[in-house]
Amino acid sequence: xxxxxxxxxxxxxxxxxxxxxxxxxxxxxxxxxxxxxxxxxxxxxxxxxxxxxxxxxxxxxxxxxxxxxxxxxxxxxxxxxxxxxxxxxxxxxxxxxxxxxxxxxxxxxxxxxxxxxxxxxxxxxxxxxxxxxxxxxxxxxxxxxxxxxxxxxxxxxxxxxxxxxxxxxxxxxxxxxxxxxxxxxxxxxxxxxxxxxxxxxxxxxxxxxxxxxxxxxxxxxxxxxxxxxxxxxxxxxxxxxxxxxxxxxxxxxxxxxxxxxxxxxxxxxxxxxxxxxxxxxxxxxxxxxxxxxxxxxxxxxxxxxxxxxxxxxxxxxxxxxxxxxxxxxxxxxxxxxxxxxxxxxxxxxxxxxxxxxxxxxxxxxxxxxxxxxxxxxxxxxxxxxxxxxxxxxxxxxxxxxxxxxxxxxxxxxxxxxxxx
Amino acid sequence: xxxxxxxxxxxxxxxxxxxxxxxxxxxxxxxxxxxxxxxxxxxxxxxxxxxxxxxxxxxxxxxxxxxxxxxxxxxxxxxxxxxxxxxxxxxxxxxxxxxxxxxxxxxxxxxxxxxxxxxxxxxxxxxxxxxxxxxxxxxxxxxxxxxxxxxxxxxxxxxxxxxxxxxxxxxxxxxxxxxxxxxxxxxxxxxxxxxxxxxxxxxxxxxxxxxxxxxxxxxxxxxxxxxxxxxxxxxxxxxxxxxxxxxxxxxxxxxxxxxxxxxxxxxxxxxxxxxxxxxxxxxxxxxxxxxxxxxxxxxxxxxxxxxxxxxxxxxxxxxxxxxxxxxxxxxxxxxxxxxxxxxxxxxxxxxxxxxxxxxxxxxxxxxxxxxxxxxxxxxxxxxxxxxxxxxxxxxxxxxxxxxxx
Numbered sequence: 001x002x003x004x005x006x007x008x009x010x011x012x013x014x015x016x017x018x019x020x021x022x023x024x025x026x027x028x029x030x031x032x033x034x035x036x037x038x039x040x041x042x043x044x045x046x047x048x049x050x051x052x053x054x055x056x057x058x059x060x061x062x063x064x065x066x067x068x069x070x071x072x073x074x075x076x077x078x079x080x081x082x083x084x085x086x087x088x089x090x091x092x093x094x095x096x097x098x099x100x101x102x103x104x105x106x107x108x109x110x111x112x113x114x115x116x117x118x119x120x121x122x123x124x125x126x127x128x129x130x131x132x133x134x135x136x137x138x139x140x141x142x143x144x145x146x147x148x149x150x151x152x153x154x155x156x157x158x159x160x161x162x163x164x165x166x167x168x169x170x171x172x173x174x175x176x177x178x179x180x181x182x183x184x185x186x187x188x189x190x191x192x193x194x195x196x197x198x199x200x201x202x203x204x205x206x207x208x209x210x211x212x213x214x215x216x217x218x219x220x221x222x223x224x225x226x227x228x229x230x231x232x233x234x235x236x237x238x239x240x241x242x243x244x245x246x247x248x249x250x251x252x253x254x255x256x257x258x259x260x261x262x263x264x265x266x267x268x269x270x271x272x273x274x275x276x277x278x279x280x281x282x283x284x285x286x287x288x289x290x291x292x293x294x295x296x297x298x299x300x301x302x303x304x305x306x307x308x309x310x311x312x313x314x315x316x317x318x319x320x321x322x323x324x325x326x327x328x329x330x331x332x333x334x335x336x337x338x339x340x341x342x343x344x345x346x347x348x349x350x351x352x353x354x355x356x357x358x359x360x361x362x363x364x365x366x367x368x369x370x371x372x373x374x375x376x377x378x379x380x381x382x383x384x385x386x387x388x389x390x391x392x393x394x395x396x397x398x399x400x401x402x403x404x405x406x407x408x409x410x411x412x413x414x415x416x417x418x419x420x
Numbered sequence: 421x422x423x424x425x426x427x428x429x430x431x432x433x434x435x436x437x438x439x440x441x442x443x444x445x446x447x448x449x450x451x452x453x454x455x456x457x458x459x460x461x462x463x464x465x466x467x468x469x470x471x472x473x474x475x476x477x478x479x480x481x482x483x484x485x486x487x488x489x490x491x492x493x494x495x496x497x498x499x500x501x502x503x504x505x506x507x508x509x510x511x512x513x514x515x516x517x518x519x520x521x522x523x524x525x526x527x528x529x530x531x532x533x534x535x536x537x538x539x540x541x542x543x544x545x546x547x548x549x550x551x552x553x554x555x556x557x558x559x560x561x562x563x564x565x566x567x568x569x570x571x572x573x574x575x576x577x578x579x580x581x582x583x584x585x586x587x588x589x590x591x592x593x594x595x596x597x598x599x600x601x602x603x604x605x606x607x608x609x610x611x612x613x614x615x616x617x618x619x620x621x622x623x624x625x626x627x628x629x630x631x632x633x634x635x636x637x638x639x640x641x642x643x644x645x646x647x648x649x650x651x652x653x654x655x656x657x658x659x660x661x662x663x664x665x666x667x668x669x670x671x672x673x674x675x676x677x678x679x680x681x682x683x684x685x686x687x688x689x690x691x692x693x694x695x696x697x698x699x700x701x702x703x704x705x706x707x708x709x710x711x712x713x714x715x716x717x718x719x720x721x722x723x724x725x726x727x728x729x730x731x732x733x734x735x736x737x738x739x740x741x742x743x744x745x746x747x748x749x750x751x752x753x754x755x756x757x758x759x760x761x762x763x764x765x766x767x768x769x770x771x772x773x774x775x776x777x778x779x780x781x782x783x784x785x786x787x788x789x790x791x792x793x794x795x796x797x798x799x800x801x802x803x804x805x806x807x808x809x810x811x812x813x814x815x816x817x818x819x820x821x822x823x824x825x
Contacts (some may be wrong), residue, residue, distance in 0.1 A: 008608035011615070018600050024632075028601070032608045051656070052640040058817065064643060066634030115783070134781070137758035142735050145676035147653060147661060148742035156674070157665070159588025160577055165663035165672055166744050169589055170578040170651050174631045178779070180600035185780025187607035188451055192426040193706040194611060200784040208761050208779035213589075213596045217747035218762070219484035220472045220521045222773055227746045229670075233585045248567065250587050256585055258571035263466035266563070337572040339586055342641045342648055343632065345574050350559035356628050363690040370642035375601050375629040377554070380620035381612055 008381045012097040012190075015089075016073065017080070020047040021206070022130035023069035024179035029098070029186065029258050030072030031383055037399065038070055039089070042077045042418060054365065059393065061364065067389045068371070071360070075390035076399050077420050086111060091404060093121050098186055102130040105140055106328035125199045126189045130182050131177075134205035144206070146172035153210030158217060161232040168403070175202035177213070178334075180205035190375050194199055194273025237306075244303035247310045249339060250317040250358045255416040256339035257317060266335060271309075273332040278316055285312065346370075396420060425452025426785050430610065431515035431807075433509075434493065435533070435700060437465040439566065439592060440550045440626055441522030442489040444598035444606045448518070449492035450787040452777060454742060456512060456803050457493045460500055461825045474770045480796050481769040488795035491765060491775045495794025496803045497824055502825040506531050511808060514541045518612075520548045524563050525555045527661055535621045544619040546609045550602055552627030566592025569627045580650045587650075596632030601629040659707040660686070662715055664722040665746055666730060672744040673727040677720070677736060679704075683699055685737040690721055767792040794821060800824050 009029060014036040016026035023038075029037040038045070047069070048060035055062070057168040062232075079085040079363055090113075093099065098368060101117060102187065108114045115127040129135060132144035148151035150156045152170045160167040189200050220226045220238060229236040233249030233256075240280075248260050261267035278285050319324060322338035351357065358373035374383050400406040414420045430453040433443040437459070445455040467486035469590070474482045500504040510533065513519055519538055522530050528534045528549075535547045552569060553559045562568075570576055570593035571586075580587030602624045609620055631638065640646045653662040653758075655676070663672040675685050680703075687696040695717055696699065700710045707714055722730050727743035734741035747752060748768055751762060759781065762774040775789050804810040804818070818824050 006613045008605075025650050028604055032604065052636055052644065052646065054643050056644060064639040065636045068639055072783045083649055092422045128780075133755050135757055137755045139755040141740070143738060143740040144742070145678070145740045147655070147656070147658075147663075147676045148740045151663065151672075151674040151744040152753070152755075154745050154747055155590050157672075157744045157746050158590035161581065161584055161587050164581060165653065167588065167650075167653055167663070168579060169575060170654075171634060171637050171648065172655075173633055177600075178597065180597070180604075181779045183604045184447060184600055184607065185778070185782065187604055187611075188426060188447065189779075189782055189785070191607060191610060191743055192424075192451075192615075193784075194614060195426075196424070198784060200782055202783070205755075205759055205779055208756060208759050211750055211756060211761060212776060213591060213593070214747055214750060215591055215596075216472060216485040216488060217469075217590070218750050219488070219774070221748040221751065223472045223474055223484055223770070224476065226472075227748050230588070230590075232580075232587045235590075238471070238476075247570075248640040249587075251585065256576075258568060258576060260565070262470055262565065262567070265463060265466065280750075330559060330562060333561075333563060335562075335568055337564070337568045339576045341569045341577045342574050342634070344577075345572075345634075345638065346641060348462040348572070350553050351625075351628065353557040354554050354625070354628070356625075369639060372628075372631045372635055372638050375550060375624070375632055377606055378605070378609075378620055379457050379624040383610075391786045411554070 006381055008378075009034040013037065013095065014098040014100060015092055015096045016100050018179075019047050020050055020065070020069070020100040020128060021132075021175040022179045022182065023047060025100050025128065025130065025174050025186065026073055027069050028070060028180060028183040033381070034098075036073040037077045037395070038073045038390065039078050039080070040075055040392060041079055042393070042420065045094045048392075067369070070353050070389035071371070072387055073390060074395040074398070075393055076396050077393035079419055080111060080113060082268060082419050083418070084414065084417065086113060088404075088419070089113065090121050093118050093125060095356060096122070096125065098126045098128060099188070100128045100130065100182065100186070105129070105131055105135045119199060123199060124197060126186060126193060126202065127199075127206065127223055128182050128186050128202045130178050130204045130206070132206045134208065137204045139207070146174045149174040150210060153207045154214035154217065155210060158214060158228055158230055160230045161349075163228060166230055174206050174210050177209040178204055181209040200396040239303065241302045244306045246306065247314070250314050251321070252325060252393040253321045256335055257322055258339050259313065259334070261335050270334045273334050274313060277328060277332055277334075278312070281316070282310070283316055314370055348385050358386060360386055361389050393420070424785060425788070427451045427453035430454070430518065431516045432456065432518045432520065433512040433568065434518065435521035435523070435528065436550070436608070437522055438467055439489055439595040440599045440602055440624070441520050444520045444548060444603050445493060446489045446491070447603050447607075447778065451785065452788070454807065455493040456496050456799075457490060458496050458498050458509065458512070458806065459796060461497050461796055462499070468796070479769070484770060484773055487767060487773070488776060488792035489683070491789045492791050493624055494803055494807075495793055495797055497797030499823055499825045500531050502821055502823040504818055504821040508535075508818065508823065511532055512544065513538045513809060516542070516545065518546045518548065518610070520606075522550045525549075525560045526549055531615060539619065542619070544613055544617060546606060546613060546619050548602065548606050548622045548624070550598070550624040550626060552626050554628065555623045565594035566598070566626065566630070569594035569630050573630050574813075575629050578637070578648060578650050581652050582650060594626055597633050597710055598626040598629035599625065601632065619755040654711070659704055659711055660714055661717055664719050664730075666722050666725060668726060668757035672729050673722055673730040674742050674744060676740040682739050686734070686739050689733050689737045689739065712755065720746070733812070763789055765789065765792040765797075768795060787791070797824065
């Protein structure tokens with residue numbers, strides 16, 4: 001990082017006690033320039049055992065999951081469950097601005113480290129708690145995983161093929177939504193604290209965070225008493241003239257493309273462009289003109305009309321590759337994109353042109369790895385100076401020795417006692 | 421404790437539409453900011469043209485979809501083709517602390533309202549631009565939604581069954597990621613401006629922010645050359661791990677078993693039928709090898725029960741399980757009720773209907789949603805008179821010029 005004052009959150013410190021349920025919150029604050037100290041147990045946080053791994057070697061310093069969630073953080077080892085560990089943690093809280101934790105509700109309080117305890121040490125402190133369901137309520141003792149959270153939050157029922165069970169996204173997402181929402185909550189509280197001097201406690205629920213993704217689906221029930229169904233490579237569309245299935249995913253010569261024009265304006269524009277494109281390749285659209293295409297919009301369509309339109313476009317797609325279709329669509333302002341695999345994502349020319357990917361040196365591995373990079377371009381205080389995730393306890397000396405002034409002897413004693 | 425609103429002195433001029441842009445104003449307005457949402461009657465926010473509509477009847481003020489990102493905001497209609505409207509927009513920028521916009525790149529510049537112009541009017545303005553693929557680069561003009569970016573960013577490829585075409589995720593998925601990065605950034609920028617007196621410009625590409633939730637998948641490709649693909653509900657760390665059929669219409673329960681202890685508890689709940697002792701299911705590795713068969717055996721047990729029964733018995737035994745909620749179930753879910761996820765406001769055309777609160781609850785300064793989303797141009801008079809202190813004559817001139825449409 002350049003000088004602290006020049007980054008967005010340069011002056012602030014975060015103590016991060018989370019496991020995989022909350023790691024991304026600290027990562028986001030770190031990206032914004034905060035000094036984020038991951039507090040791990042000796043031997044490393046359990047999230048270091050989550051794959052994938054560099055060269056498939058399941059070593060705690062080689063988890064790619066950890067690498068990504070803990071970039072731009074520092075690491076100290078500390079067992080807050082020991083009495084000495086607690087005291088050291090309290091000492092750190094005095095100069096910290098945020099504490100983030102993802103323990104089961106009540107655990108921090110049972111250690112004497114709940115918000116009420118920490119507030120007495122530092123009234124400005126903001127404590128962020130990230131849990132599956134929040135700090136109280138009927139599900140608060142429930143065990144949860146990505147899958148069960150996604151299911152109970154709503155987005156799962158809405159995805160998958162109608163003749164098979166609903167599906168989640170094949171890379172776990174639920175707690176990433178919780179953690180990123182936690183970052184937003186932390187910064188709302190932060191603004192209040194900087195204006196008023198008052199800290200507070202923030203209670204984040206992963207179920208609630210993920211329920212937001214179902215967005216307007218419950219409104220279909222509230223207004224029309226319709227439950228949206230999963231519709232495979234498309235979407236269930238309750239129309240005034242019946243229930244239609246809007247196709248999104250169309251097979252083409254070498255894979256799949258995604259086409260959707262959901263708004264009135266976009267569909268009118270796209271239908272005109274399709275008419276010209278199809279005609280330019282000798283495909284007749286006379287039957288579509290009869291039904292009023294290209295001036296239709298979704299609200300006026302019948303399910304049969306929609307099918308006819310989709311079949312015509314679908315036949316056209318089969319004659320082309322993903323690249324041809326995307327190129328043609330970009331030309332004609334048609335909202336069509338390839339269904340990209342991770343490899344395709346890396347090859348995407350737009351993100352390459354923008355310098356999205358970044359090389360991050362891993363001195364211990366002797367390599368630079370390519371990361372999905374800077375997620376926004378900002379003038380004045382750009383997001384720069386990205387550092388790899390820390391090794392286990394990499395910053396013990398900086399924090400305990402240089403900052404807290406622990407002697408070598410004291411550190412050896414604490415290490416032997418299993419505290420750091 | 422008296423009513424203290426975190427952002428009560430913050431003013432936002434929102435030229436943003438759909439989801440990622442307006443969530444900045446939505447979050448700030450939830451904690452007291454004054455947010456003016458600027459729309460044009462001829463081409464209003466596209467969400468106004470998407471359902472669900474009250475009684476299936478389309479109309480700009482009848483879409484519940486539109487209302488969700490927009491409570492607590494004031495609605496101003498401006499026909500940006502009119503010079504008087506653009507002049508008024510400049511005045512709003514001078515009034516504001518934050519400008520948000522999410523049009524295709526170039527639109528704001530065409531109206532003389534881009535960052536370079538805005539900072540001449542208000543040197544410390546925080547100016548947030550978000551679009552599909554960023555303000556620069558060959559595909560910057562692509563117009564679409566988060567659904568498209570979910571496909572272009574890999575989420576479609578990763579959702580569904582290995583033997584079938586991609587099948588999801590639902591909705592404008594990358595919106596729900598990018599908006600969190602965008603809001604965080606603007607909040608951090610507000611603190612930066614408070615400390616330094618400096619404004620700044622933000623270019624947030626929805627796909628670039630949206631890809632942050634696939635970091636390890638992308639690193640697995642760049643480091644190991646592995647290309648992830650969709651795999652139903654399978655997970656290499658857990659077995660059983662899936663959605664199982666239950667009694668009722670299209671009812672499912674999810675179960676996730678990560679270790680031997682949980683497996684034993686799981687078997688106990690089932691009453692330890694003979695097959696649970698089969699060596700083919702004894703260890704995680706063995707279960708993974710025989711997962712199809714295991715899943716169908718579990719399904720035979722679950723289909724006699726309701727999803728709620730399976731959830732309750734599994735949870736009592738310490739096994740992660742949860743019913744697959746339909747959208748209608750969310751409205752009555754007791755845990756979401758506990759957290760006031762859905763609150764009700766009275767909308768002039770839709771009537772009494774729900775809005776969503778934020779998933780982070782602040783102990784001392786709670787979020788307050790008090791006004792429904794604005795109808796088109798609903799607050800023209802309020803904005804001009806009360807916020808910009810314009811005289812009746814000035815307003816009459818704008819009306820005569822048809823600028824407020």
